[in-house]
Amino acid sequence: MLEATALACERGGLRLFSDLDLALEGGSLLRVRGPNGSGKTSLLRILAGLTRPAAGSVRWRGRALDEEYGREMLFIGHAAAVSDDLTVLENLEFTVDLFQMTTNQHRNREALELFGLERVAQVPARYLSQGQRRRAALARLALSRAVPLWLLDEPFAALDSDAVERVSELAAAHLAAGGMLVLTSHQEFSIAAPATQLIELEG
Amino acid sequence: MAGFALLVRRDLRLALRRRGDIVNVLVFFVIVASLFALGVGPEPNQLRAMAAGVVWVAALLAAMLSLPRLFAADLADGTLEQLLVSPQPVLVVVAAKIAAHWLLTGLPLALVAPLIGLQYHLPANALGLLLVSLLIGTPVLSLLGAAGAALVLGARGAGVLLGLLLLPLYVPVLVFGAGAVTAALAGIDPGAHLSLLGAFLAVSSLVGPWAACAALRVALD
C-alpha cells in the first residue's frame, strides 16, 4: 500500500540518508529508530508528503501522493496543531471537519474523555500544560479508525504513563483492524502488531 | 467549497478572539493618515490634492502591518502542517486565508477611508471614488500580501523584509488607485484608472495564490 523507493534526504547541505526503500501492508507497524538528527522526522515528513525527498519517490496504492492521500493518512508531528485561541473541543472539531472524518458530538466527547480532557474541553488551549496539549492532538486517534495510515512522530513524548497506554491501545486496535502505523520513538513501547518492521537510521 | 468556508470561519473566529489585532490595524491606518495632515498643515486645497495618495499609502502600510501574522501563527503551532497534509487543496487553503485577511483588514480599511477623506476636505464624488478604488484595490493587497507573507516564513527579520518585497509590487495599486481619485477631483473620467486597477486585480488573483501556495510548500519543506 505505502511504498517508498530509493529515498534520499538532505538538510542544510548534509545528506541524512539515501537509498532507503520501504513497503508497508495492512497490519504492519514500522518503527523508525536512530539518534537525534539522523533524519527520523524528515523521513516521516517525506512520507506525509510535506518534504520533497532529494531523490526517490513515495507511492500510495501505487499512485503518487495527491490530495486524496490526505483523506487516508493521519500525520501528527512535533507541534500539536492546537490553536491557543480556540477551546480544546473547537480544536478537535476543526480537525474533524478539515479531514472530513465521520463522527458526532458524542464520539468527540468520548475521545476527549479517553485522554482525560473532559474537564478542559471548553478551556482555550493557551491554558493547557504541555502534556495536555499533546493529548489534545492525540485525541484525534480515537476518531481515526477509518484512516488506514497513521504517521506519528514521537507520539509518547511529554505523555504520562496513562496516556502512553491509551495511545498504545488505540494503535494496537488500529493495527489489528488492518491499519498501518509508522512511528518514531526514543522510548521503548509495546504495541501488539501482526507484523513489525524496523528502520535504523545512522547519525 | 465546504473546506473554503470552514477555513474562512476559523480565521474569522480566531480574529474575533483576538479583536485587538484588527482594531489596531484600523487605528494605525487612521493615525498615519491624520499625521500627514498634521505634518503638511491645514491648507484645504493642498490637503485635498494629496488626500488620495495619503489614504492609499496609509492603507498599504496598514495592510502590511497585519500580514506577518497571516501564516506565522499557524506555522508556529503546527496547524499549517495539518492544513497542507489535509485533503483540502493548498489553493483552497490559501484562497481562504486571503479572503479572511481581506474581510478583516481590506474591507474595514475601505469603509473607514471616506471618513479620512472628509478630514481632507474631499468632495462627495471623490469620496465615493476613494471607496470604490479601495474596494477594487485592497483585495490585491491581500492577494500579493499572502504571497509575501508565505515567502518570508522562517526568514530572518521577516517584518522588514516583507515591506521590502511587497511595497514595489504594490506600486501599481497605489498609482492607479490614487490616480482614480485624483482624476475624479480634477473632473476627468476615472474609468481608465479603475480599469487598470481591475486588470491588476485579475493578474494578482492569478499569480498571488500561485506564489503563496508554492511558498508555503517551500516553507514547510
Add this chain to the structure above:
Amino acid sequence: MAIDWFRFGSPQAFFPVAGKMVPWFAFLAVAFALPGLYLGFFVAPTDATQGESYRIIFIHVPAAWMSMFLYLVMAGWAGLGLVLNTRLSGMMASAIAPTGAMFTFVALWSGALWGKPTWGTWWVWDARLTSELILLFLYLGFIALKAAFADPQRADRAGAILALLGAVNVPIIYFSVQWWNTLHQGASVSLTRAPSMAATMLAAMLLMALAAWMYSIAVALARVRSIILERERDMAWVRMSAGT
C-alpha cells in the same frame, strides 16, 4: 556525439568549466568595450539636436537593456531550479542578481545625467522611469530575501518564486514608452523596424552592449564559483581541491 548537458548541472562539474571561461569572457568584454568607447566618444558624429550629451547612450542603453535582460535570465534560472530541483540553477540566479542590480542603478543614474541637459530635469515620474526604479527594488528584494535564509536550498526556492512574481514588471518597462505618453523617447533599436540612428552610433552602441554582455557573463561565472565554494565547502571535492 551527444554532450551530457546535465553533467554540467552539477556544481562540481561546472566549477572548473566556469573557471576556464571567466578569463575568455573578461577578455572579450575588454575587446568589445575598447573599440566601443573609442567609436562612441571619438568617432561617432555629434547629434543634430542634442550635441554631445547624447553620447551617454553608449552607457545608458546597454545598461538599461542588461538590467531588463538579466532579470529575465535570473528569473529563468530560478524557475528552472524550482522545476528541476538542480542545485546550480539557484546559484546562477544568485550570481546574476548583483550584476543586474548594478546595471539597473547605472541605467537610472546615467539616465538622470542625460535627462538634466536634454529634458531639463533629473527625474520625472513617468511610466518608464518609475517601472525601472521598481526593477531596482525587485533586485534588492530578491537579494535580501535570499540573504534572510540560513538554508541555501530554501533561499533558492523562495527567491525563485519572488523572481518569477516580479518578472511581470519587465514587459511593462519595455513597452511603457509605447503604452503611455511618456517623457522618455521610444526604443531606438527594435526587431520590427530599421534602427533610427546613424551607422557609427549604432555600431558603437552595439559594441558596448556586447561588452556589457561579456562582462555580465564573466562576473556571473566568477561569482558563481565563489558561491559554489561557499556552499559546498564541506563536500569532499572542495576539500580535496583546496588541499586540506
Add this chain to the structure above:
Amino acid sequence: MKPRHKRLAAIVAGLALIVIAAALVLNAFRGNVVFFFSPSEVAAKAVPADSTFRMGGLVEEGSLKRGADGLTVQFMVTDTAQRIPVVYSGILPDLFKEGKGVVAQGRLGPDGVFRASQVLAKHDENYMPPEAAHALSKAEAEKAAQSVVVPAAGSR
C-alpha cells in the same frame, strides 16, 4: 472531480483571468492614464480643471516670443490638430526648440492660456549627425513639394 478535471478547471480559470485583465487594459488605453495630455484634449476640455497637469506636443514653428525681461517666453504647443498658447517664466532646457517636442506642467487659465511652471524638452529616438539631419529635412521638404506638384500634374 477527478484530478485531470481539476487541472483543466484551473487552466480555464487562469485563462479567463488573463482575458479579463487584457480586456480591462485595452479598455484603459482608450481612456487617459497618461503622463501628459495633448493640445486636442486640452481644447476639448478633457483635462483637469483648476489643477496642475502636463501638456505635451510640438512647439509650433515661428510661435516663440521672448519677453522683455529675457525670462518670460510665449509659444504655441500643437499636435497639428489643435494649438494651445503657453506662457512660461524661467530657464528653458537646451533642447527646447521650435518644431521639437515639449512637455509643460502647469494650469490652464480661464483665458485658455496654459501657464507653465515647468517646461521639459521631449526628444525623439532619432540620433544622427547634423549633416544627415540637414539632408533628411531637405529630402522631406522636396517630398512635400512633389506631393503638391503631383496632383497638379495629374489634373493636366
